[in-house]
Amino acid sequence: MTATGLVPSAVSGYECSSTRIHSRPWDAARERAHAAAAPLPPVLLPLAEAAGAVLAEPLVAEGDLPPVDRxxxxxxxxxxxxxxTVLGAVGAGAPAPAGLLEGEARAVVTGSAIPAATDAVLPDEDAVRTGDRLTGAVAPGRHVRRAGEECAAREExxxxxxxxxxxxxxxxxxxxxDVLRVNPQPRVAALVTGDELVGCGRPGPGRVRDAIGPMLPGLVAQAGGHAETVVGLPDERAALVTALAGTDADLLLVSGSSAAGPADHLRAALAELGAELLVDGVACRPGHPQSLARLxxxxxxxxxxxxxxxxxxAFLTLAGPVLAGLRGAPLPALVAAPVPGGLARHATSTRLVPVRVRHGGVETVGHGGAAMLRGAAVADALAVVDPGPAAAIAARLLPLDPGANPWAG
Structure with missing residues (x-):
């Protein structure tokens, strides 16, 4: 640690030590992020464009389904x-013919309307037909979808x-x-800061390949958002202020400037823009120098x-809950899982540890340092290990795919 209380970082120059950030407990930060995001105004979207959005109003049946016996x-x-006696056939899409009398039948296909007074449908494979004469064994009501069987009119x-x-x-x-009223997918823009970052190829001496920019669009999509842009920026306050003010998105992600080192300008840029700082650091490891602000x-x-x-x-801690809130979705609950052998706790911070989900519990995959993605690349979730003195024998699971629950089943 340097005399200023800053810890060197391989990517962003410096990260802030816990003494320089007023860290909020991990669960409280997650809840604060969700509460800070009001649902976006509802819109009407065609069915082809509504996948992944959240219903802004219940889906209510306007009529019986099916509308007639089929x-x-x-x-x-x-x-x-x-x-x-077979009278004829009912074609697909044709209206139901006149009702049947005792001893009468009509050929039908799956989904076709059936005559009134039909007792049952005799499947082709069980039918014996000779000319207009039909025999076979049936049970009353068998293979008939009655009107309103799936739902009745005005049912939610x-x-x-x-x-x-x-x-x-x-x-x-x-x-x-044809359309649904939904809370739309939030639009997300990402600003990746760092003079040392390169966007392609192997980095040379003193340079670092950007691993965060390529990761963010996938995370955004998994959390139900729409990633619009990922822009690289130099370590300059003016450039960051201009980008924050000029980017039209519901949520802005800024990587590499969230700590308090000489190359970290996010706090100053937010102050210049008159932003309200809602979360200033989270008591978790890795990822404690993260923040949430409202412009x-x-x-x-x-x-x-x-x-x-x-x-x-940090994305899973703050951005995922923000996107859920913007979509009008609840904050996802985290399912607990046993940890055979236990996981070490931190005295004051929540640990987030890459793990695989296995029958009977979870297992660590290693490579869980702040600069490493090897563990996360093969993990199912981050185990949320609450702070305390003794090893944890159970942990909650924070899915690495925010739209999935790796512990379900």
Whole structure:
């Protein structure tokens, strides 16, 4: 440690020691980030564009589904126990013909409307037909989808706040919907600072390959946002102020300037822009020099450390909850898992440790230093190890894919 209380960093020049940042407890920081993000104004989106958004209002059936009795099999709509006389066929998409009388049948296909008074559908594979005479064994109601069987008119099917997944889109289409009212995916811009960073190839002496910029778009997408731009900036306060003021996005990510070293200008830039600092450091390792601020126009800024794993941990701690809040989604709950053999605790900070999820618990993968991504690249989650004196025999799981739960099943 230097005389100023700063710790040298391989990527961003310096990271701030815990004595220079007023660190907020990890859980409190995560909750603060989620609470700071009000849901974006709802919009109407075509079904083809709504995947991944969050429903701003419940999905409600405008009518019965199905609207009429339909066949669930290719075969024959029949009335009575048989044998039956086949009157003809009901084509796909055709309206239901007149009702059947006892001993009558009509050929049907899966999904076609069936005649009134149909008792059952006799599947093709169970039918024996000779001319117009049909025989076979059926049970009353078998293979018939009755009107309103899936839902009735005005029934709420999917609540507001649910993520629009593929099945939701299919259900909306089946109901006859063309658009959904949703909270849109937040637009995210990333500013990657550092005079020493290079964007391609192997770095030369004194240079460092940017590992954070290529990582952020994927993290943003997994958290339900839309990554618009990733821009590299020099270690200059004026350049950072200009970029923050001129970037049109719902959330701004700034990496490499979040500490308090001579090359870290984020705090000064935010002060110049009149921003409100909501989180100034988080008591976690790696990733404690992270921050959250609100600009005067309401946009949020998350400061990420310059070391890659620290930046990843900070994204999951602050940016993931912000994106959930902007989308109108709840803060994801973290599932606890046993840790065979235990995990060492830090006395005052939450440890975030790359782990694999295995039957019966989790196992560490190593390579969990702030500058390392090797462990995270093969891990399923970061184990959240609360501070304390004794080894932890259980830990909560922070998925490395913010949209997944590696412990489910």
């Amino acid at each position: 066949s669930a099999m290719d075969g024959y709509a029949v009335r009575g126990p048989g044998p039956w 099917l999917v609540p507001a706040g649910a993520v629009v997944r593929a099945a939701v889109l299919g259900l909306a289409a089946a109901l006859g919907e 005067r126009d309401g946009r949020l800024v998350v400061g990420l450390p310059g070391n890659p794993l620290a930046a990843l941990a």
